[in-house]
Amino acid sequence: MSDLILHHYPASPFSEKIRLVLGYKQLAWRSVRVPPVLPKPDLLALTGGYRRTPVLQIGADIYCDTALICDVLEHRQPVPSLYPPQHKGLARILAQWADTTLFQAAMAHALQPAGLADLFGKLPPGAAEAFVQDRRAMGAGQPQLRPADAAAALKSYLRRLSESLESQACLVDATPGLADFAAYHPLWFCRTRTPSMAGVLDAFPSVRGWLDRMAAIGHGRPDALDSRDAIAIAAAAEPLPVDGQTFQDEHGIPLGSRVTVAAESFGREATEGELVAATRMHYTLRRQSASAGTVHVHFPRIGYVLQAA
Incomplete structure (x- = not known):
């Protein structure tokens, strides 16, 4: 075990x-x-x-x-390593950006009313409100992105990711690394947990193909x-x-x-x-x-x- x-x-x-x-x-x-x-x-x-x-x-x-x-x-x-031998520092820098800036934009976009309905539509009444109040308490004092600003930022970030993925299979190297796993998870949430908000990905086929390749890795045992x-x-x-x-x-x-x-x-x-x-x-x-x-x-x-x- x-x-x-x-x-x-x-x-x-x-x-x-x-x-x-x-x-x-x-x-x-x-x-x-x-x-x-x-x-x-x-x-x-x-x-x-x-x-x-x-x-x-x-x-x-x-x-x-x-x-x-x-x-x-x-x-x-x-x-297999998470850190490309020639780009360890770059991988960590990109992962930190993805875990913070990209994540915040993706969440602010995804957790609009339609996205919350996707998440909580089949759960008991009050589940969505409890989640929202909990996350507000966790982020007390932090500036919050408005949905329109989040969508604009997210589209710019997706464009930059797309430019990287048009010429190679992964963000930093030929195989998945730390930056890929960090950039994947907020987009996974938007795509699979709040599908009503996933249309933002439609204009970026290279990103969608990369998401498919990452998802195929699975969760181990x-x-x-x-x-x-x-x-x-x-x-x-x-x-x-x-x-x-x-x-x-x-x-x-x-x-x-x-x-x-x-x-x-x-x-x-x-x-x-x-x-x-x-x-x-x-x-x-x-x-x-x-x-x-x-x-x-x-x-x-x-x-x-x-x-x-």
């Missing part, structure tokens, strides 16, 4: 990004369904506050944010797992040792300090714990959970704020 446990839900675009990476690397994994909106008590028992989706669990190690999860899966299964069993797995395990990792201090906060880590934007719920590692790429917090025992919660540096508790 695989030790890779993905906490996710079917309509989550960032989860689709990781599901497809798992498929690309032909990894077996265990699937834990989480609610799309709060409360998420079983997930928060592991993360300590972080509520964005997805989360990767390996024993008592909890990995937050898809940028970090992709690095973890690359380390687990280096071939998942097995269902109950969230309570995932917590029990964490409680029975020990976090991986962090001794010997190079400490990169940018904040004047020594290892062993009580700290919080939270996203810079969208879903700013903080996780508090003991800072046990701060490398050039990520932070690790040790925390105690009543149900999960001692866990290490890992965050990437980029996109997250470290503060003394």
